[in-house]
Amino acid sequence: MADTDETGDDLPPAARRVAEAARAAGLPIAIRVMAQSTRTAQEAAAACGCDVAQIVKSLLFRGADSGRPYLLLVSGANRVDEARAAATIGEALTRPDARFVRETTGYAIGGVPPLGHAAPLAVYMDEALLGFDTVWAAAGTPLAVFAAAPRALLAATGARTMTM
Numbered sequence: 311m312a313d314t315d316e317t318g319d320d321l322p323p324a325a326r327r328v329a330e331a332a333r334a335a336g337l338p339i340a341i342r343v344m345a346q347s348t349r350t351a352q353e354a355a356a357a358c359g360c361d362v363a364q365i366v367k368s369l370l371f372r373g374a375d376s377g378r379p380y381l382l383l384v385s386g387a388n389r390v391d392e393a394r395a396a397a398t399i400g401e402a403l404t405r406p407d408a409r410f411v412r413e414t415t416g417y418a419i420g421g422v423p424p425l426g427h428a429a430p431l432a433v434y435m436d437e438a439l440l441g442f443d444t445v446w447a448a449a450g451t452p453l454a455v456f457a458a459a460p461r462a463l464l465a466a467t468g469a470r471t472m473t474m
């Protein structure tokens with residue numbers, strides 16, 4: 311099966327929500343539903359034919375004190391230094407379980423997108439992503455991705471930048 315570029319009615323509902331949210335945020339995107347898994351950063355890089363560093367991981371954390379969710383958009387080449395992230399955000403962080411991820415974002419792990427969430431989230435973006443012309447992010451399902459200029463993604467998500 312060939313990969314498909316889709317923007318319309320034949321997208322899975324989760325991907326359609328991402329496309330709608332992106333459009334509303336001033337970032338028109340073409341979502342690609344891949345024939346092979348894009349569940350992990352490595353798989354997404356292989357499917358997109360890009361460097362793993364160009365993959366945007368959308369990782370949910372939770373404030374240890376406030377319980378607030380924080381979405382970190384992290385280069386696929388980087389790991390989150392939780393102490394450093396906590397210092398940037400202003401409270402210690404915990405990793406929520408899969409159920410909290412789904413309830414908070416509206417998407418299952420492996421498909422969590424950088425925008426289009428069930429409720430507004432505080433978003434932080436890894437500065438390393440800004441070094442690329444194009445980055446690729448999940449579009450709502452573990453087969454769906456979209457490409458964007460990182461600064462346009464930064465603007466559309468309202469993210470603050472952080473060093474990982």
Ligand code: 5CA
Nearest residue numbers: 348349350351354367368407408420421447448
């Ligand atoms: N579609 C790809 C690339 S865009 C993607 O979504 N990658 S990801 O890194 O953003 O999402 C997978 C991440 O989900 C893993 O790195 C891991 O941090 C997290 N994760 C995996 N399993 C669980 C789990 N059971 N509970 C909480 N988080 C998990």
